[in-house]
Amino acid sequence: MKVFLDNNASTRVDDAVLEAMTPFFTEIISPPSSEYGNSFGVEAQEALSNAREIIANKLNVDTSEIIFTSGQAESNNTALKGFALANEKSDSKLILASAVSHSTVMDPLKSLVKHHGFELELIEVNKEGFIKHDHLRQLLKKKPLLVTIPHGNVEIGTIEDINIIANICHENDVKLHVDMTYSFCKIETDASVVDMATIASHLIHGPKGVGALYLRKKQRLRPLIDGGFQENRKRAGTENIPGIVGFAEAVKQFTPEVISKITELRDYTQELFNKNLTEFSITGAKDKNKRLPGHFSAVISYVEGESILLYLDMLNFMVATGSACSSKQLKASHVLSAIGLPTEISHGSIRLGLSKYNEKEQLDEFIVQLGQIVERLRAMSPVDQDFMREWKEMKENGEYTEEDHHHHDDDESEE
Amino acid sequence: MKVFLDNNASTRVDDAVLEAMTPFFTEIISPPSSEYGNSFGVEAQEALSNAREIIANKLNVDTSEIIFTSGQAESNNTALKGFALANEKSDSKLILASAVSHSTVMDPLKSLVKHHGFELELIEVNKEGFIKHDHLRQLLKKKPLLVTIPHGNVEIGTIEDINIIANICHENDVKLHVDMTYSFCKIETDASVVDMATIASHLIHGPKGVGALYLRKKQRLRPLIDGGFQENRKRAGTENIPGIVGFAEAVKQFTPEVISKITELRDYTQELFNKNLTEFSITGAKDKNKRLPGHFSAVISYVEGESILLYLDMLNFMVATGSACSSKQLKASHVLSAIGLPTEISHGSIRLGLSKYNEKEQLDEFIVQLGQIVERLRAMSPVDQDFMREWKEMKENGEYTEEDHHHHDDDESEE
Secondary structure (H helix, E strand, C coil): CCCEECCCCCCCHHHHHHHHHHHHCCCCCCCCHHHCCCHHHHHHHHCCCCCCCCHHHHHHCCCHEEECCCCHHHHHHHHHHHHHCCCCCCCCCCEEEEEECCCCHHHHHHHHHHHHHHEEECCCCCCCCCHHHHHHHHHHCCCCCCCEEEEEEECCCEEECCCHHHHHHCCCCCCCEECCCCCCCCCCCCCHCCCCEEECCCCCCCCCCCEEEEEEECCCCCCCEEEEEEEHHCCCCCHHHHHHHHHHHHHHCCCCHHHHHHHHHHHHHHHHHHHHHHCCCCCCCCCCCHHHCEEEEEEECCCCCHHHHHHHHHCCEEEEECCHCCCEEECCCCCHHCCCCCCHHHEEEEEEEECCCHHHHHHHHHHHHHHHHHHHHCCCCCCHHHHHHHHHHHHHHHCCCCCCCCCCCCCCCCC | CCEEEEEECCCCCCCHHHHHHHHHHHCCCCCHHHHCCHHHHHHHHHHHHHHHHHHHHCCCCCCEEEECCCHHHHHHHHHHHHHHHHHCCCCCCCCEEEEEEEEEEEEHHHHHHHHHHEEEEEEEEEECCCCHHHHHHHHHHCCCCCEECCCCCCCEEEEEEEEHHHHHHHHHCEEEEEECCCCCCCCCCHHCCCCCEECCCCCCCCCCCEEEEEEEECCCCCCCHHHHHHHHHCCCCCCCCHHHHHHHHHHHHHHHHHHHHHHHHHHHHHHHHHHHCCCECCCCCCCCHHHHCCCEEECCCCCCCHHHHHHHCCCEECEECHHHHHCCCCCEEEEEEEECCCCCCCCHHHEEECCCCHHHHHHHHHHHHHHHHCCCCHHHCCHHHHHHHHHHHHHCCCCCCCCCCCCEEEECCCC
């Protein structure tokens, strides 16, 4: 039996979600767009309105402020390119992004810099992954066009206080976009305090290929996908009704009980790590209540996350790592670099995303296997023991560098 | 029992398609991107490769030339904006589009004109909806950057000969994009003769929210959605594996028998119209073999398509119209204008899209109802009888105007 512990990458679709979607595959065929006093499109139209209401309510925004998209990547690209290009004649061309933003935020921003004359500055984060409010305030003096931050960080789980950050931005008359992909439904959120927010379905037991963008009323935006009246002319294309219905059902199924369960599983994981492993550090916010429920991440000394993953895979456990070797980019996670972890240390990163389909028994078995794997790997560790001793001392003295280790690549996406 | 005869808007998902998708919702959770020698992503990776191969084979292109997207609108926007912006420093800023292109082609082109200094010229079409090759050749002397045409037209069914048009473009060293959304699987096509092609899943009994772009090797393209290594860095985002698997299964299910059946249903519809209705003209190519199989469209004199739709709806039949009143744009179809139909005539348009789930018995019942509705509407027709008499004469004398009636709107998509 395979045990999937990587629910921040993707999740199992809830049976109730699949059930809610099914009639929209095989019975309710007509697009809602056909509903011009026509009875064939009525059910799809009602389903679309209903889904929009569920999602708007969850974010505490108006239904007219929800644009359905194909997921996180499209929502982030629409928000950032759409806002920047709609304001390209403004005085400012500067955009500020948290140094721990997701690649679907970083890459559209790099495209705006490369092709449209925008400027990007990264807001520094502290060791816990929170942006430094002082640095944000300092950068805001440059009168940027937009600020973008993640709400809950996918790699280290840190949850930003968006109320405080929205206040800082708005005091300076600057708009704020927040990527809520990993926090949506897991952290109670009033998105109406920000100007744009990204959410996605596939991380809350909804289908892949569906997401949404919250766009505050009267906010200018140049659509990424032109060609129709759908989504208030902000996003063309025949509406993915089964997907949208599934997304909304997933929101309904993400009850307080689910949050309690995944929080408990996370706490249990933390206990098991403390009891069974030596020489590791939990990454992200020190206060576990300021980390995503269901999220647990750590760096384990003297081992490679990649090797851990391979061994765990043989034993049918799936987790994630920010280790360089595991990513197709072949470089250390920019998030782990940004919180000041030397590459040697971030190589030992491991990350669990726990869902309602996981059980404590799975974690009991997992920690036994992980303990043995770490022991075995350390016995044959190729990692420089001198460096590790030094790092241990630095950490004990609270001295490790927080310098930026961001690798700004020059990936040529146009070939 | 409702009878859906609008299969060029959307289709019922095939049971085999839903069955193929289901395990990817609830069992195979891990994204293929996780497949770095990791067994959890293997099934998704294999499913993705397999789907890509099925679709590439169907188009006679290489698997590396297929980029999965969220559907027609995204594929068309990616092709047109992506190609134009990747070549924005080229000498030419001119793009040529068939006057009967879809809105998801027209609108991104208008955005390129409005925001990026491109120029758009429309290639005239004849009464049958084919682009005039002479006009194309004439426009090609202006050394445009790109030409875009639909393969099969959604409103009038006309199928362009892409081999000839590709030759004309390539002789002039100009690239060709073809929107194959409505012809894919219905017309055997060698897409490798063109440079880019758009296809979509939801018109062939696959799920909504999935499509693809064929992009010829080494063709430059600026991605619409940045942020990841997926789809060869051309389209970021967690792959919609269930949707992609469903898309490929739909291709497999679209057998020659299906094509025969819908062609037969179309021919039968044409016979029924000829036997039971007076004063109507079939729109699109005169040669029915040069119209999409399963497609039947006509303009019926002295009536409003919108009124026909309302009556048919009460009787549980769903068809489409290009009538002004039926579209949210409140103007006559640009396609019907482009083939030279006066607005008064295009108001009487009606369009059927027939699928393998339709039966002759449904059409028998449909034509009886349609005959009665047309008779009733004509009895109380508000349409100018003088104009209609005049139009009839013009038509009989083959005189009706082919002047462009395109309404270029100034819709402000940035608010």
